[in-house]
Amino acid sequence: MRKLGVAAATLVLAFVVSGCGSTAPTTPAAAPAHSHDSETGDRITPLVGDGTRATEFGYTMEAVSLPRTAGVPGRVSFRIRFLDGNVVTDFIDHQTKPLHLYVVRKDLTVFRHLHPTLDKDGTWSARLTLPEPGSYRVIAEFVARADAASGDYAMVAGTATVGGKASPAPDAADEADQGVTVAFDRPLAKGPDGEMALVVRGPGGKPVDLGTYLGAYAHVTGFRTATGSVAHLHPLEGPRQEADGTRLTFHTQFSDAGDYLFYVQLRVAGFLYTLPVRARVS
Known part of the structure; x- marks a missing residue:
């Protein structure tokens, strides 16, 4: 039986929680203090x-x-x-x-x-x-x-x-033609206790009714463009419909500043969108 878990974790390699991690070598370190x-x-x-x-x-x-x-x-x-x-x-x-x-x-x-x-x-x-x-x-x-x-x-x-050549066929769905867009409504900052707000808009910039995907109202997978390191984020709470769109709030722990590409996955009217959005973490 493996015993690297909560009860007796003694080998832990450089770690990240809900944010983008360091590129430190994978040498043993102390076990995480909480679970x-x-x-x-x-x-x-x-x-x-x-x-x-x-x-x-x-x-x-x-x-x-x-x-x-x-x-x-x-x-x-x-x-x-x-x-x-x-x-x-x-x-x-x-x-x-x-x-x-x-x-x-x-x-x-x-x-x-x-x-x-x-x-x-x-x-x-x-x-x-x-x-x-x-x-x-x-x-x-x-x-x-x-x-x-x-x-x-x-x-x-x-x-x-x-290998091979680029396929001329587009993805199964062209999200841009569906009129759903996503954007951040505030700058993103590095640090252990940050907050990210994402605004989802339908045609005409109106709010949308979000469904759930894998138990959450959105899944956001971000990549730091310089290193490829991953940040996987989920909303803190349910969506808020406001006049200029539907807002989702996320807790962040970005350990590195830089340019990021985020893929936002969410469900609108039963359709699953995967929408890219770029942002800089300062």
């Missing part, structure tokens, strides 16, 4: 990792594979191996899923958020078609069960290359 409950009632550690390293918290992503050719349907697959040499097969649901997978092109122009399935041998896989060739990062965010009542929350990543 929180998962939706299943288990105690889980704070998030360890920022999506730029293959190994965090004793967990390593390996055997990463992507479709060989752009524009051709294929599969993404990988395994998570623990430091004891065993492939991990026991995970705790977090944000309604046992694992969240982000596939992002090196230049951040292609982004996919997937929920793969786990085979008996510990291999995660999902169907995937990528529109552009190039180098991609495959980022897994998960809570691995450490013991009967706790889990280790980690984010690890691998890389793979997709």
